[in-house]
Amino acid sequence: MNERTLSIIKPDGVQRGLVGEILRRLEQAGFKLMGMKMVWMSKNLAEAFYQVHQGKPFFDGLTDFMSSGPCVAVVLEGDDVIAEYRKIMGATDPAQAEKGTIRQTFATDGRKNVVHGSDSKESARWEIDFFFNRLELPEQ
Amino acid sequence: MAIVQTLVLIKPDGLRKSLTGNILTRLSEAELEIVGAKVVQVSQALAEEHYEALRDKPFFGELIDYIRGELHECKKVLALVYHGEDAIGKVRQICGATNPEAADPRSIRGAYGRITTSGVFENVVHSSANPEESEREIKLWFSPEEIVSPIFPVKDAQISSTRLAWA
Numbered sequence: 001m002n003e004r005t006l007s008i009i010k011p012d013g014v015q016r017g018l019v020g021e022i023l024r025r026l027e028q029a030g031f032k033l034m035g036m037k038m039v040w041m042s043k044n045l046a047e048a049f050y051q052v053h054q055g056k057p058f059f060d061g062l063t064d065f066m067s068s069g070p071c072v073a074v075v076l077e078g079d080d081v082i083a084e085y086r087k088i089m090g091a092t093d094p095a096q097a098e099k100g101t102i103r104q105t106f107a108t109d110g111r112k113n114v115v116h117g118s119d120s121k122e123s124a125r126w127e128i129d130f131f132f133n134r135l136e137l138p139e140q
Numbered sequence: 141m142a143i144v145q146t147l148v149l150i151k152p153d154g155l156r157k158s159l160t161g162n163i164l165t166r167l168s169e170a171e172l173e174i175v176g177a178k179v180v181q182v183s184q185a186l187a188e189e190h191y192e193a194l195r196d197k198p199f200f201g202e203l204i205d206y207i208r209g210e211l212h213e214c215k216k217v218l219a220l221v222y223h224g225e226d227a228i229g230k231v232r233q234i235c236g237a238t239n240p241e242a243a244d245p246r247s248i249r250g251a252y253g254r255i256t257t258s259g260v261f262e263n264v265v266h267s268s269a270n271p272e273e274s275e276r277e278i279k280l281w282f283s284p285e286e287i288v289s290p291i292f293p294v295k296d297a298q299i300s301s302t303r304l305a306w307a
Contacts, residue, residue, distance in 0.1 A: 017168045019177075024161025033160060036218060038177040040288040070288040072177055138181035138216050 004034065004075055005082045006127040007089075008116035011069035014038075018106060019072055022115060025102060026076060029088055035075035035128075035137040043067045049130055058111070065111055073131045082117075082124055089117045141226040145175065145291050147277040148231060149266035150218040152209035154252070160218055163248055163265060166234055172224035176278075176287040180217050182208045189280055202260050211260070219281045223291055228274055231267045238263060 009022055023033070041049065046063040053059050076085060090101025092113060097104035107113035118124035128137075148167065150160050180186075187204045194200055209215035222231055236247025240263050243250035253263040268274035275292065284294045 014174070017171070019174060020161055020164030020166070020168045022161070024165055027158035027161045032158075033155065033179065033218070036177055036179045037286070038174065038288055070175075072174075136178070138179065 002077065002079060003081055003121065003124070004077045004128060005085050005118045005124045006116075006131065007074045007076055007085060009072040009074070010066065010112070010114055010116060011071055012065075012108065012112040013106070013114040014070050014072060016106075018114060021106075022102060023074070025088060026074070026085070029078070029084060031076040031078040031081055031085065033074060034077045035132050036072060037131065037136065038070050038072050039131065040070040041067045049127070061111060075128055075132060075137060082119075082121065085117050086119070089115050141229075143223070143225055144227050144271055144274065145221055145223040145278060146228045146231050146268040146274045147266070147281060148220040148222060148235075148268075149207070149281075150220070151207060151262075151264055151266065152212040152214040152216060153206075153262050154264045155216050155218060156212045156214040157252070159252055159264065163252075164220075166248055167222065167231060170222070170224070170227070170230040170234060172222040172227050172230065173289075174220055175223045175289045175291060176219075176221035176282050178219055178282070178286060180219050180281070181215050182217050184208065186280070190277065199260070202258075206260060206262070207266075211256075211262075221278055221282060221287060221291070223289065228268055228270065232269075235265050235267045240264075 007026065009019055013019065013022060043063060046066040050059065050063055053062065078084065088101060090097030090103035093110040094103045094107035094113060102115050103113050118127050150163055154160060154163060187207045191200065191203055194203060205211055207217065234248060236243030236249040239261055240249045240253025241255055243253065245251060248265055249263045253261065255261055268277050
């Protein structure tokens with residue numbers, strides 16, 4: 001089924017020049033890039049984005065990291081793209097990630113893990129709306 | 141060499157053919173910084189202003205149709221701003237000559253571009269020609285808050301708006 005998900009290339013991915021390599025993998029999987037934008041989140045904005053994790057021990061470190069430099073937010077569309085993209089991305093902790101996944105190949109640790117991906121239909125919708133308005137997501 | 145910035149557009153054929161990753165990977169060899177990126181649906185007005193200098197050319201109409209995605213059923217362009225030492229020259233080198241058949245085969249246009257049977261150069265990417273053009277183009281395609289590092293001076297602009305109020 002055709003659906004959408006949000007991918008974020010995190011500050012470590014952008015800083016290390018991995019944007020092209022990551023987009024290449026996403027396109028090779030057959031996903032369409034429906035929208036993209038570069039954003040440098042403030043600490044406040046990062047806290048708002050990760051509000052579901054508020055109160056967890058990693059919350060402060062995660063939001064510090066996510067606001068440490070520019071990210072690239074990408075809206076992907078494709079068949080079963082939420083689950084398919086999570087497969088390509090790999091597990092949060094690179095040591096647990098499957099061989100050949102983005103995180104297994106490029107992530108340095110569970111925080112500097114290069115990419116983010118929505119985990120459900122509901123969070124995909126919420127996360128896409130967080131970064132993009134209608135005009136920034138051309139239909140065709 | 142001076143620190144400058146340049147505008148890169150990945151045109152609708154590049155998006156349609158899923159080449160953005162390949163193109164950005166090639167451009168990353170220049171070791172420049174990306175300071176702005178967005179997917180844009182190109183309006184007639186934006187297209188005409190972008191190609192303003194070519195308005196009198198016989199191929200102007202086709203150029204506009206091409207950048208608006210009328211030729212590829214993909215009405216999207218990926219706009220990027222690269223920043224760094226000699227960014228304009230480095231990006232132009234990696235993009236190759238405007239005519240895809242004259243371009244170095246190892247360049248982006250040489251590898252992915254083509255000339256259609258009706259003679260349109262489908263050359264996959266645009267890159268700014270010189271510092272004056274790059275400034276004009278970047279300011280045309282991006283607003284200051286869409287660029288993540290300060291490349292041009294900005295000022296506070298007053299936005300005046302009116303709304304309905306009870307008389």
